[in-house]
Amino acid sequence: MADPRHIVLLAQYNAWMNAKVLEAAARLPAEALTADWGAFFRSILGTLNHLMVADLLWLRRFRTHPAGYTTLDPVMALPPPTRLDEALYADLASLAADRQVMDTAISQWAACIRPCDLNHVLAYTSSTGTACARRFGDLIVHFFNHQTHHRGQVTTLLTQAGQDVGITDLVALIPDEAP
Incomplete structure (x- = not known):
């Protein structure tokens, strides 16, 4: 179940990991970023683009929540995607700049x-055009899980390209509360 405290932690983890992944990717030549590594979205840049596309789609949907969430307005100014495999960014630098805005x-x-926002049933249209209505808290869990899933793929591709991302575990951000 989603909890506002956990959502804040996941947002911190998201920004931390995106910065680590982008830092590792920036050490590679452009050819390595666009090479077909056999991943679902083929390349490192292709997978990073997919993360931006999916985040844009979900955050645009989340902006329609009755709570308003005007903090998402900067995301609304980013280019709207039309396909899940769309290459919104041709280079890492432009993607990284908008990733910072997004994060x-x-x-x-x-x-x-x-807490009262989480039980709202959010109606939206999927990327395939299907009308959906799901509990907002559950969609938030999916949102962060999707990011972690594809960042794991990027981390593997970066490792194959000779770049170590370092520690990737969420527990690294959870405060130690030992007496």
Whole structure:
């Protein structure tokens, strides 16, 4: 079950991991970023683009929640995707700049979520055109899980390209509360 405290933690983890992945990717030549590594979205840049596409789709949907979430307005100014495999960014630098805007908005949005917001049933249209209605808290869990799933793929591709991302475990951000 989603909890506002957990959502804030996941937003922090999201920004931390995206920064680590982008830092590792920036050490590679452009050819390595666009090479077909056999992944679902083929390349490192292709997978990073997919993460941006999916985040844009979900955050645009989340903006329609009755709570308003005006903290997501900067995301609304980013280019709207039309396909899940769309290459919104041809290079890492432009993707990284918008990723920073996105991650800042996600962190600010996460801090605004109230427990009463989570049970709202959010109606939206899927990328295939299907009408859907799902509990908002569950969609938030999916949102962060999707990011972790594809970042795991990128981390593997970066490792294959000779770049170590370092520690990737969420527990690294959970405060130690030992007496």
